[in-house]
Every structure is written in structure tokens, then in C-alpha cells.
Amino acid sequence: MVQLKSLPRPARLVSLSLLLALLTTAAVLMAAVRQPVFGQSAPPAGPMLDAGTIYDRMTDSVVRIEATGGDETAFLGDMDLDALQDRLPPAIRNQIQEGFADGRRGSGFFFDNAGHIATSNHVVDGAEAIHVVFADGTFAAAEIVGQDPHSNLAILAVSDLDRAIAPLPVADNAALKIGDSIYAFGYPGNLFGTLTQGIVSGFETGPASETGYSVPNMILSNLNLLPGHSGGPLVNASGEVIGIANGRLQGFMGEGSLSRNVPASMLTRVAPDLLANGSATYPQLGLSGGNLSVAQATAIGLDTIHAGAFVNRLQPDGPAASGGIEEGDIVVSLGGNQVRTFSEMVGMLILDYNAGDEVSVGVLRDGKTVDLTVTLGTRS
Template identity: 30%
Template sequence: MNLLRTLARACARHVPLALPATLAALAALLAAPLMTDPAGAADAQPRAVSPRGALLPDEAAVVRLFEETAPSVAYITTETVQRNALGGAEVSQGAGSGFVWDSAGHVVTNYHVIDGARRVFVQLDAGKPIEAEPVGGAPEYDLAVIRLKTLPRGLRPVPLGSSRDLRIGQTVYAIGNPFGLQRTLTKGLVSALDRELPTANFREVVGVIQTDAAINPGNSGGPLLDSAGRLIGVNSAIRSASGSSSGIGFAIPADLVNRVVPALISKGHAPLPGIGVTPVRPDLVARAGITGVVLAEVGRGTPAAQAGLVAMNRRTGDLGDVITAVNGRAVESLSDFVVELERAGVDTQVELTVKRGERERRVRVRVIDLRE
């Protein structure tokens, strides 16, 4: 209370006597003890945590799936040289996802993730980025393989599953690096099967998996897993007006991946099914109101030539043979034709429905690898 008396005397010397009420209020304020919250907040302690108990079986399974797979999912960054408006060179960076294919350090990703890159780096789990070199690419399937220049210890391939026996409604999981956010897990369903995904050179990937698991820019090239943690697809694209996930994502099926990737590793390229013809540009065919594949050229000694197919006559303008179906499935465009050859595969026989003028016939043709 000595402090209070001192303050009161000081106020009395400097404050006019006309303010006794003010002085009284000040003295009362100073004399009042430091008040605490009526509920005793000053003495509050952190609340006790309620025991969680064991995770539900489904939760534990997903946690285990992520912990076992995430270390094998790659965060891929690229450096690409581009020309600017002034004619100078600029280095731009890109990012995507991938996954470990084998213990030799091969990593699978989308072709568009590394297309045109001068340098590629791979980061696994929490490790440092490792430079990688391209091994092979297949723009027709949007798949590519790169190889780590330095092999880290404990490299684990993602277990391989099958896409052949997938069913709509199955639970699936995507792991990747959307927007650069590493090791992101999303969950969804198989929304549809046997979709077609346009890629390059009028080609389409067939048997594509549609999922509502969130897939965003940066997820490209990452694995799509089933509930057993097996690879069933490679996340490749989304369909969205905004460029972000809208519940429609697409993945290249694992059975196709398992055919293409070994070829990329051993040969640097994937088989390109064909019969030895050069088609007329689809836009010109559509403009002319023609349905089917018009043949601009038929290569000598090719299966198409052996089957008696005839190309259009450039001098007279006669169409020659127009392919309208493959194995009984209608072919309305070049994309349809390519899809059917992909479906059949290399070293198989297909039956073509061919129209020349008003005459229609069926011929059998062998499908070959155009790259050999």
C-alpha cells in the first residue's frame, strides 16, 4: 500500500482539487487486486487427451499402403530450354511424378513430363534429388522411362498388378506430387473402364481407367494403386475446364504399361502397330464427307500390299480402298483405325472391311511393328 499512497500524493500535487472523483477512481483502480477470470482461466491447464485406440481396419490398411508405397514414388523436376520473344534462351522448370519400376533404377513417368527436358532430377522419399537420364519414350502411349545415375540404398519397385480384371466401383489410390506438394495421397473409385485417351499422331490409348480420385497438375506419371497396393495404372490426365481436379481423371492401364515399359528399356521405343499404309490426313477426309480411312500410299511388300489394298490415284483422284471396319468394329476415322490396331496388337491377324466404289469386301491383314 506504500506505493498507492505515494501515487496518491503525487497526483494530489499535480492534479487540481476540482477532480477528487477522478483521484478516488484512480486510487480504487490501483488498490484493486489483479482479477482473474471468474472461471479460473489463470489456473487452466491443457486438457487430458482421450485415448484414440487402434485405427479401424480400413484406416490401418490405407496407412500401411501409403507407408509401403510412398518411398517408391518419385518427385520429378525438369529443366527445359525455351526461346523467348526476343530470340534469347530461357531455362524453364517443370514437375511431375513417377515411380520405381525395378531395382536397376528405372523410373516410369509420363512422356509429357520429360518431353524436351535437357536435365531430369528424381527425388525419392526424403532423399536428395538424383539426376536421371532418359532411356526411352513412347508419345503414342504417353509413357517414358528414365534411369537414376546414382542408385540409392533400399530401392523398392512398386508391386505390379493387372488392369484386366478391374471392376467399376473398386477403391483406388493415387500418390503423386500435385502442385509440387510431395507425397500426396488421394482416394477414389474406378469410375469407368475402357476409355480412350488422345495422345500423339492421331493415336489414342485404349482401355484407359477413369477415376474420381483427385488428380491435379503434378500427379502426372504417378501410380494408381488398388487396395492391395499394386500398380493398376499410371495417372496421366484430367478433364477439367479449370485445369484442376473435377472428379474425372484418367490412368493408362497397367497391362499396357507392362507391355510398353520393357520395350522402352530394351529398345528405347515401343512397338507401333500398323499394316504398312500412309493414310490421307483426317481433316481432309472429313472435309470431303468420307467415313473411314482413305489410303494415300501402300508400302511395297507390306501386309497391306500383300492383301491387295490399293491407295488413291493422285492423278485421277480415284479413292481406291477405304477401310470402314476392323474385326467387325466400325472405323469412322483414323483414330478409330489406330485404336483397333492397338487393340489387336503386333503379330496378329485382323479382318478389314474395305470399300472401293460401291463394292465392299473383307480381307485379312497381319499387324506388324512399323518401327522394325
């Protein structure tokens, strides 16, 4: 283990006005964890904590990640660094520029007792060397254990880890709702650990990376994130991980812009595959479509557009076609559970099923419900 020069220690809780009126970020000094929590799964949400306590509990669990080699612009994700820097005070802008002068930087966090670190795949993908920096300034080499470009998640292992670790508990996203207070911890640029507060602004099913594959329940938030936050944890008011910082909605660079973040449910979903095989596999139904329009719902006598997933195209000889689903069908149930929208169906498939599973599918066809059985394929 190599010792860094002593890091300056600012006040324990500092208000960081990084991003003009756009960003209200609370930056806080790296401090020792008072009550470390060990384990992968969080129990039901505990008492609400103040921001300082949340910071203290996260400090030794979150690391800075420095990667060199490969595409050193990949870490930006959806963020436009030049546009963001134009909005920063000169002193902060200089730290951001210095922080990215020699490679990629991001954040990550311990999530299990074995010392594995979760981060964003775009922070480390293709890197020739990876180091993690701990709260006390020491650093160590790390290697990639597994990568999933579709969810934009990666898992790292630290070489010769010789310290006690405090993995963050991972929450059940099912309890998360719009309006909940959430916090992001990360290392933007050359700054020290920062804690940013926001709320859950909404959810969407959409791509987390350039692969274009959908991730269910992406968390939209007004959290003010910079390059360098990527891969860091988002936690609820009880200090449990509910998401991983990912990037911003493209084109949303002004006041009120939204960040898009990978839900913790995806980490729970892919981590076993990444740890065992180095990559993740997903089931495939073999169809494309969307939500019902008002015109479609009216044509078939429905009084709501939240009545199923409309099928407009089938993969030739794919799982859906082989199982009897037809173009024009409306998927109304999956495994006996109601399907209200196409996004909901995608979420069920990704989070609840594996390739090779047989799943019952209910479709609405010519005004009647038809029950089918489909053997799920593997998404390539």
C-alpha cells in the same frame, strides 16, 4: 548423394482439402515401407488394403521428379494451373506456386528390380537436368533411358543408386472395372507426398499427348490431380499399379471433373522397347474409321452398333489396302477375336501385335464375312 535439409514431418495421415469442393485429397506423411514388394508383374489381386497401409507401401517406391531446362510449361499437360490455383486456399496456393517457381515437377515410381523409374514423358522431355527426390529428402541425378511421346511415358535411371528399392507390382488391367476404388500418389507443387482416393469412372481410347495417337483403355477417374501428380502411380485397392497419372479432360475444370490416365498395360507394352532401344514402335493397319452408327447398322441389317469397326478410308498402298480390305468394310474380327468397336480394334492392335506380324482379319462386306490376311506396318 546430397543430403537435403530435414523435411518437416506432418501427421502420418492428414486430410488435405486442396481443391475446394472439387478436390478431396488425403495427404499423408512420407513413411517407411513396411512390406516392400519386388517384381514387375503382380499376381492375382490380393486382399483389399486400407488407405494408410497403401500409403506406407508406396512411400519409398514413389519419387518426386524435378526437371530444369527445356519447355518448363510442358509438365502441365491438360491442366490449367492458374485456374486450379484460383480455387485453392492461400496457404496451399503459395506452396503450389513455390513448387513450380524453378522448373518442372512431377512424380515417378520404381517398377522393376533394376531401379528404373516410370514417369510421364511431358515431365522430363527436353530437360537439361533431372533429379529425383526420395522420401528421406535425399536426391540424386537421373537420366532418360527411353521416351515414348505417343503413350506419354518415359523411363529414367538414377545415377549411382545406392539404396534398396521397392518396385511397385504392376497389375493386369483386364481385371479393372468401372466403380473400382483406386488411389493416386504424387507430389503436387511443393507439397509432400499425397494420397488421393477415387473410383474408375470409365474408359476411353484416345490420345495421351499432343501427338494425337490413340492409347487404348485410358482410365477416366474422379481422382483429384494437380500438376506435379503427373507420372505418379495409380493403384488398386491391393496396392498394385493400374495406371500412370496423366492429366485432366480439357474443359473439365469444375466440380466433378475427370482425370485421364495412361493404363498400366501401356507401360507393360512399351517398357521393353524403351529399355532396349530408347523408343517404342507400334503396328499400323493403315486405315481410319469409327464405330457403326445406327443408320449404318440399319442399312446392312444389323440390330446393334457394337458389331465391328467401320472402315471409311484406307492409306494408299498401306497394309490394309494391300491385304484386301476395302473402304466400307466392317472389321468384325482380328486374329480370330471378335471386334465390337473401332476403339476395341485399336486396343487389340497396340497391345497384342507388333509391326511385321501377319494377322487374320475378318470383314463384313455385302452381307458376307470375308477372311483376309494383313501384314502389319510400322506406325511413323
